[in-house]
Every structure is written in C-alpha cells, then in structure tokens.
Amino acid sequence: TGGLTAPSGEKLRSTFGNQAMVVPNDADRIAAAAGVTYYDGMRDHCIARVRDGELLGGTIFQGYTGVSCEMHVASFAPRWICPDLLWATFAYPFIQLDCKQVVGRVAETNTRALEFDKKLGFNEVCRIPDYYPDGDLILLTLRRDECRWLKIAPRSRFWEHPNGEK
Numbered sequence: 417t418g419g420l421t422a423p424s425g426e427k428l429r430s431t432f433g434n435q436a437m438v439v440p441n442d443a444d445r446i447a448a449a450a451g452v453t454y455y456d457g458m459r460d461h462c463i464a465r466v467r468d469g470e471l472l473g474g475t476i477f478q479g480y481t482g483v484s485c486e487m488h489v490a491s492f493a494p495r496w497i498c499p500d501l502l503w504a505t506f507a508y509p510f511i512q513l514d515c516k517q518v519v520g521r522v523a524e525t526n527t528r529a530l531e532f533d534k535k536l537g538f539n540e541v542c543r544i545p546d547y548y549p550d551g552d553l554i555l556l557t558l559r560r561d562e563c564r565w566l567k568i569a570p571r572s573r574f575w576e577h578p579n580g581e582k
Contacts, residue, residue, distance in 0.1 A: 442466065446474040449490035463508060465501050472496035475505050483516045484557075485509050489532070499568050502536075506558075506565040517559045524551040537562055 443462035447455035455476060464474025473491035487509070491497070509515040520538055522529045525548070538556035547553035560566075 442471045442474060443476060445471060446490045447476050447488065449492070450476055450488035452476055452478065452488050461508065463501070463505050465496055465498070477509060479519075480513060480515075484519055485513060485515055486519045486521065488520075489529075502565045503568050506563050510560045510563060510566055515560065517557045520556040520558075522554050522556065523548050524554055530554065530556075537564060 442464050443455055443457060443460070446462060446464060447460075455478075459478075459480075461477040462474055463477075465472040470493070472493040473489070473496035476488040476490075477485050478488065479486045487505075506518075509518045520533050522533060524530070524543070533556050536558065538558045539562075540554055541557050542555040544553040544555070
C-alpha cells in the first residue's frame with residue numbers, strides 16, 4: 417500500500433498540500449461505508465482524500481484479476497472529489513495495474529451511487545435480479561480506453577518521492 421509507481425518503476429506517494437491522497441489507515445472506514453464485506457489490507461488498495469485530518473472520501477480496489485478489478489467508493493463530505501483525486505483514482509487501476517476495465521457493483525435502489533458512477537463514465541453491463549431483498553444488483557464497467565480521467569494531468573505537484581526528493 418501507499419502509492420503509485422512512476423513509469424520509471426519508482427514508487428511514489430501522493431500528497432496535495434495538506435490533503436493526503438493515499439491513506440491506508442482510513443481504508444476500513446471507507447470499506448464499511450462502501451458496503452465492502454471484507455477488506456484485506458495486504459491485498460486490497462485504498463486511495464482517499466483527507467484534509468486537515470478529516471477523511472473526505474475514497475476508493476477501495478479489490479479483486480484484481482490481471483486485467484480488471486473492482487472499485488468501491490464512499491464519501492463523507494460534500495465536494496470531496498477533485499481533479500487530482502480523480503486522476504489518481506483511475507491511474508491506479510489503469511496505469512499501475514494495467515487493467516483493461518474496472519467494475520462497480522451497485523444496488524438498483526442506490527440511485528445516488530448509480531448516478532455518480534454514470535457521471536464518471538461507467539456503463540451498466542448486467543443486472544442480477546433479486547440479489548438484494550429490495551431489488552437487483554447492477555454491474556457497471558469503465559474501460560480504460562473510455563476513461564476521460566486519465567487525460568487530465570494533476571494540476572499541482574503532488575506526486576513526490578517517498579524520501580521527499582522532488
């Protein structure tokens with residue numbers, strides 16, 4: 417845990433002013449809020465935004481298969497997401513892991529999450545009827561070649577070497 421790898425192969429950690437972006441210590445809280453039934457800190461990855469010690473929101477990545485992984489998102493504050501975080505969130509699966517797609521699972525009754533995922537570019541690919549007591553499970557995917565968030569570059573210098581070098 418703890419950062420992306422640069423194209424050179426060097427491990428990087430992320431900070432954005434006083435806002436940390438890779439925060440494994442908050443992963444359990446994000447996982448619980450996102451409905452993740454099991455979080456394994458040794459295999460799963462967390463990218464989050466924290467400002468002045470307050471967890472604003474984040475993403476849990478699980479189930480890496482070599483070509484895809486699942487994303488689970490939770491927010492704890494309004495306007496928690498920013499362009500730098502969007503880039504980091506999608507750079508991890510698509511650049512670091514070289515995934516072809518990311519997968520999201522959403523209950524059909526969770527209309528806010530469905531709207532959020534579709535605004536990010538996810539597309540519904542499958543429904544499993546009666547998965548939940550109150551409705552269907554919707555599977556959504558975002559393919560790397562359709563991810564517009566990789567086209568934005570971080571607006572600030574927030575990727576630093578772990579030893580503090582620039």
